[in-house]
Amino acid sequence: MNQDIESGMRSALRPVAPSDEFSRKLLARVAADPQARPKSYGLMPRSARPLAWWLATSLAACLVLAVGIERHLEQQRLQQSGLEARREVLQALRVTSQKLNLAFEAVKSQSTSLADEKPGL
Amino acid sequence: MNDAGFDVLDEYLAKARSGERAALASLVRAHQRSVYSLALRMLGTRDLAEDLTQDVFMQLNGNLSTIESNRHLGFWLRQVTTNRAIDQLRRRSRVQLTSLDEEQELFCAEDGTDPLLQRHLRALLSDLSPQARAVLLLRYQEDLDPMDIARALDMPINTVKSHLKRSLETMREKTGGIPMRCEDQPT
Amino acid sequence: MRKYTMPMLLALLGPALAWAAPNPKLVMPEFPGLAQKASESVTITLDPTLLSMAGRFLDGNDPQDAATKEIIKGLRGIYVRSYTFDKDTEYAQSDIDAVRSQLSAPGWNRLVETHSRKTRANVDIYIMIDHDQAVGLALIASEPRQFTIVNIIGAIDLDKLHKLEGQFGVPKLDIDESKTPAQEPRKERGSAPPPKS
Numbered sequence: 001m002n003q004d005i006e007s008g009m010r011s012a013l014r015p016v017a018p019s020d021e022f023s024r025k026l027l028a029r030v031a032a033d034p035q036a037r038p039k040s041y042g043l044m045p046r047s048a049r050p051l052a053w054w055l056a057t058s059l060a061a062c063l064v065l066a067v068g069i070e071r072h073l074e075q076q077r078l079q080q081s082g083l084e085a086r087r088e089v090l091q092a093l094r095v096t097s098q099k100l101n102l103a104f105e106a107v108k109s110q111s112t113s114l115a116d117e118k119p120g121l
Numbered sequence: 122m123n124d125a126g127f128d129v130l131d132e133y134l135a136k137a138r139s140g141e142r143a144a145l146a147s148l149v150r151a152h153q154r155s156v157y158s159l160a161l162r163m164l165g166t167r168d169l170a171e172d173l174t175q176d177v178f179m180q181l182n183g184n185l186s187t188i189e190s191n192r193h194l195g196f197w198l199r200q201v202t203t204n205r206a207i208d209q210l211r212r213r214s215r216v217q218l219t220s221l222d223e224e225q226e227l228f229c230a231e232d233g234t235d236p237l238l239q240r241h242l243r244a245l246l247s248d249l250s251p252q253a254r255a256v257l258l259l260r261y262q263e264d265l266d267p268m269d270i271a272r273a274l275d276m277p278i279n280t281v282k283s284h285l286k287r288s289l290e291t292m293r294e295k296t297g298g299i300p301m302r303c304e305d306q307p308t
Numbered sequence: 309m310r311k312y313t314m315p316m317l318l319a320l321l322g323p324a325l326a327w328a329a330p331n332p333k334l335v336m337p338e339f340p341g342l343a344q345k346a347s348e349s350v351t352i353t354l355d356p357t358l359l360s361m362a363g364r365f366l367d368g369n370d371p372q373d374a375a376t377k378e379i380i381k382g383l384r385g386i387y388v389r390s391y392t393f394d395k396d397t398e399y400a401q402s403d404i405d406a407v408r409s410q411l412s413a414p415g416w417n418r419l420v421e422t423h424s425r426k427t428r429a430n431v432d433i434y435i436m437i438d439h440d441q442a443v444g445l446a447l448i449a450s451e452p453r454q455f456t457i458v459n460i461i462g463a464i465d466l467d468k469l470h471k472l473e474g475q476f477g478v479p480k481l482d483i484d485e486s487k488t489p490a491q492e493p494r495k496e497r498g499s500a501p502p503p504k505s
Contacts, residue, residue: 005293006261012239013246013262015158021369022171023153029175030149031142033182085354085362086373092352092386093376096458097469099449103431106422 032079130191138185145185149178152195155263156202162258163206165247173209177202199263200273203255207274210251238296245292252276256284330415332436332444333385334459337406342391345398350456352388359383375468382463390456399455404448407457408432411446428452442466 018026130151136144156177161170180201181188188194246254255274259265267285271278343349354362359380366373380386391399411418411434419433429451436444445466447458 005289005296008238008242008296009257009261009289009292012242013158013162013258015154015262016161017154018157018171018174021367022157022174023150025367025370026153026175026178027146027149030145030178030182033179082361082365085358086365088352088354089359089362089366089380089386090372090376091350092354092388092458093379093469095350095388095390095456096447096460099431099447099456099458100433100466100469102424102427102429102449103420103422103433106424106427106429106431107420109424109426110422 028079029083032076032083130194134185134188134191134194138188145182148191148194152198153178155195156198158262159199159202159258160206162243162246162262163203163251163254164209169209173202173205177205196269196273199259199265203259203274207251207255241296242292245295249288249291253284253288256281257288260285330413330436330438330443332415332446332459332461334387334407334410334446334457336387336389336457336459337403339389339391339403342399342403345393346391347394348392350388350390352386354386356384359386379465379468383460385459385461387459387461388456390454392454394453396452398453401450404450404455404457407446408448416444416446 017023130148133144133147133151137148153174157170157174160173160177161167164170164173177198181194181198184197188197246257249257252274256270256276259270259273260267265273267278267281270276271281274281363377363380366377368374368377393399410416411432415436415438416434417437419435420431421433422431423429429449431447431449434446435442436446442464443462445458445460445464447456449456449458
């Protein structure tokens with residue numbers, strides 16, 4: 001009996017996957033998070049190859065990296081701005097609907113009081 | 122997860138710590154099911170579970186450098202998810218949450234456990250206190266042993282064992298009469 | 309000469325025509341000093357560019373995002389100023405009057421003026437109508453410890469806006485939380501690794 005209830009629990013509590021849509025959003029948000037910036041790029045490894053070749057390769061790599069990073073950062077900035085704008089829209093509408101609700105509640109309670117005072121109407 | 126699986130994830134963890142986004146994404150994919158399920162069964166609604174899941178992974182992002190291994194990562198995620206869920210439930214203690222609205226399987230489980238019983242057990246879970254619920258989830262969903270549960274929830278081991286014992290007894294009482302297995306259902 | 313007549317006329321009359329058309333955008337004061345006194349302040353300025361950007365990041369498959377997207381479709385601006393204080397009457401009515409006075413300009417119509425004795429909140433809602441369509445909304449809510457000014461430019465659906473409240477995680481409850489004892493949150497531990505097996 002003990003084993004049955006425990007195995008019942010294990011079956012009942014098998015992990016469930018979130019929706020694909022949520023997974024997609026989660027991955028996008030984690031990727032866009034500024035804390036996900038690389039902590040350090042590390043040093044170029046030393047090489048036994050000729051110095052001139054090494055310098056040329058390093059410079060080329062740095063250039064490509066710089067352009068890539070700049071583009072990536074720009075995209076990240078755009079994404080951050082977009083997410084921030086979305087957050088602000090939601091907050092603005094939340095505040096507005098809360099205050100509208102205050103007004104509607106006040107109107108409702110005034111109507112109720114009037115109805116109580118003049119039941120015939 | 123087998124050892125080979127852990128080795129690969131350890132590699133992803135190292136890469137994620139040095140900023141590789143693809144590696145970080147792989148880690149999220151590997152662990153999101155567990156985190157989401159914990160959040161869903163602790164908090165009861167999909168919206169709250171999704172918010173908590175996102176918060177946990179965002180928090181992970183800022184704490185990657187403190188994670189030593191994928192095994193530690195799994196532990197860390199379970200610990201943070203359950204503790205944050207317990208905090209939320211304390212703050213919302215008077216809000217009547219709807220019953221668990223996860224997808225319901227309507228077929229017999231592979232081990233033959235009756236789906237109605239499973240649904241009933243999940244519903245009973247939501248009646249438990251947040252701490253007891255967390256203990257059961259870490260035990261039967263995440264397969265942690267009582268010592269690890271005690272460490273994750275910062276709870277004495279005897280309290281963990283007591284929660285397990287009492288909760289299972291309650292469940293046993295309240296499921297009396299419900300067929301345990303599909304083949305036991307009355308025809 | 310004839311081909312220049314119309315452009316010249318428009319150039320001459322343009323400013324006058326613009327002046328005649330009602331402008332739903334309020335001039336929001338800076339509220340100097342209030343931000344320091346406030347325990348919480350919200351300043352939101354969303355012009356058409358930012359609204360459009362936000363729209364691209366709203367997920368049509370998510371109910372809350374989809375409802376929000378629907379509302380902001382016809383909007384050209386959302387401006388919010390809200391200040392919350394720790395004590396009653398930390399702000400003066402004159403702080404709000406600078407905004408309120410703009411609402412007596414032509415085009416603005418007061419939709420509702422409410423006062424609640426229970427919450428001690430005054431909420432005034434103004435609508436600007438142009439050619440039988442709402443083109444602007446202004447809302448001023450003053451409570452003992454908070455005041456909020458909202459200005460929305462564009463075609464607004466008040467009913468949709470009001471119904472959004474339940475979707476923003478603000479539960480519609482009748483619970484008296486004043487009796488709830490404060491509890492310390494659990495610390496989120498994440499540093500102790502499990503023992504290596």
